[in-house]
Amino acid sequence: MSSGPDSAVSRETETRIEESVPGVDSTSNVQTSNVQTSNAEASNAGTDVERDFDDDFTAPYAELSPDTPIAVAAHRASQIMNPESVTLPRPAHRRVLTIANQKGGVGKTTTAVNLASALAVQGLTVLVVDLDPQGNASTALGVAHNSGTPSSYELLLGEVTAAEAVQKSPHNDRLYCIPATIDLAGAEIELVSMVAREGRLKNALSEEKLADIDADYVLIDCPPSLGLLTVNALVAAKEVVIPIQCEYYALEGVGQLLRNIELVQAHLNPELHVSTVLLTMYDGRTKLADQVAEEVRSHFGNAVLRSVIPRSVKVSEAPGYGMTVLDYDPGSRGAMSYLDAGRELAARAITKQEQER
Numbered sequence: 001m002s003s004g005p006d007s008a009v010s011r012e013t014e015t016r017i018e019e020s021v022p023g024v025d026s027t028s029n030v031q032t033s034n035v036q037t038s039n040a041e042a043s044n045a046g047t048d049v050e051r052d053f054d055d056d057f058t059a060p061y062a063e064l065s066p067d068t069p070i071a072v073a074a075h076r077a078s079q080i081m082n083p084e085s086v087t088l089p090r091p092a093h094r095r096v097l098t099i100a101n102q103k104g105g106v107g108k109t110t111t112a113v114n115l116a117s118a119l120a121v122q123g124l125t126v127l128v129v130d131l132d133p134q135g136n137a138s139t140a141l142g143v144a145h146n147s148g149t150p151s152s153y154e155l156l157l158g159e160v161t162a163a164e165a166v167q168k169s170p171h172n173d174r175l176y177c178i179p180a181t182i183d184l185a186g187a188e189i190e191l192v193s194m195v196a197r198e199g200r201l202k203n204a205l206s207e208e209k210l211a212d213i214d215a216d217y218v219l220i221d222c223p224p225s226l227g228l229l230t231v232n233a234l235v236a237a238k239e240v241v242i243p244i245q246c247e248y249y250a251l252e253g254v255g256q257l258l259r260n261i262e263l264v265q266a267h268l269n270p271e272l273h274v275s276t277v278l279l280t281m282y283d284g285r286t287k288l289a290d291q292v293a294e295e296v297r298s299h300f301g302n303a304v305l306r307s308v309i310p311r312s313v314k315v316s317e318a319p320g321y322g323m324t325v326l327d328y329d330p331g332s333r334g335a336m337s338y339l340d341a342g343r344e345l346a347a348r349a350i351t352k353q354e355q356e357r
């Protein structure tokens with residue numbers, strides 16, 4: 001087994017994903033034995049960052065539908081021309097999902113805002129809670145988040161209600177955001193001395209407090225850490241979405257995240273589980289991306305969405321215009337892949353409801 005710097009997926013090669021984490025196919029170790037990629041190869045992949053891979057992206061996307069490629073393309077084209085024509089089924093109960101991975105820059109925020117937008121465009125009401133002091137989700141959704149704006153900080157402190165802090169995204173009437181301001185940077189420390197410090201967000205997002213917004217989905221964007229903000233997000237949600245970047249050291253830190261999820265599950269939130277893993281920044285031309293995807297699928301099994309998000313310049317440009325990629329360039333591969341991911345996420349909930357009936 002290769003566990004040194006040559007491992008393509010993670011340095012955490014000895015870490016075992018805890019078998020008791022529900023929702024995760026945890027029958028195998030987080031190991032990199034079948035991934036033999038040199039550092040040179042990995043750094044080559046890194047140099048492609050500036051290029052748009054949209055044109056190269058086909059394989060995992062095409063797998064999604066049993067229809068012919070032409071039928072799939074026709075369906076997409078009609079959806080892009082009239083995105084509101086597709087209406088996703090509403091879940092029986094509000095779904096609260098926390099988007100977490102303490103590794104930085106893996107696509108948490110991009111996933112939060114674009115999945116939210118994909119669900120909203122397809123007829124569902126979605127609330128994004130920005131729980132990262134960087135406020136990137138608030139920027140991408142085009143909502144005000146200068147210091148002093150009622151935000152997730154005041155929400156955690158109990159100074160405002162969700163209804164007072166929420167803003168409507170200017171691009172979609174069904175997309176809402178509770179923004180994060182820089183004030184949230186001090187919250188980790190301020191929360192330490194507070195009563196019920198881990199459950200403050202859950203309390204602020206209770207059924208009654210969200211009654212006015214009536215969201216079908218609540219997506220919580222976490223900062224790249226496992227501190228009290230992320231713990232609050234894990235206590236407030238039933239489901240965890242883990243975005244994993246198809247790059248070198250993809251699984252680095254995931255073992256630690258899963259251990260934290262398990263701790264929260266054991267002590268604070270028994271219903272918490274990893275429902276969804278999403279592969280992001282996939283570059284179909286590199287062997288590395290396929291190896292990472294294969295590795296992640298072998299560890300997380302059915303939790304991994306079949307939709308994969310390609311690396312796309314459009315996706316990275318959109319937040320600069322205060323937009324999600326669905327508003328910025330609805331016809332781009334990035335937009336379509338998030339539409340697919342949203343559909344898949346929504347369909348899974350319905351399938352589960354049907355199974356439970």
Ligand SMILES: Nc1ncnc2c1ncn2[C@@H]1O[C@H](COP(=O)(O)OP(=O)(O)OP(=O)(O)O)[C@@H](O)[C@H]1O
Binds near residue numbers: 132
């Ligand atoms: N599919 C994609 N194609 C191209 N660029 C992307 C894609 N997804 C994300 N990015 C870019 O990668 C960078 C990191 O993404 P993002 O901010 O979503 O990660 P994050 O996990 O939220 O980061 P942080 O840990 O700092 O909160 C951003 O510049 C974003 O625009």
Ligand SMILES: [Mg+2]
Binds near residue numbers: 108110136222223
């Ligand atoms: Mg982020």
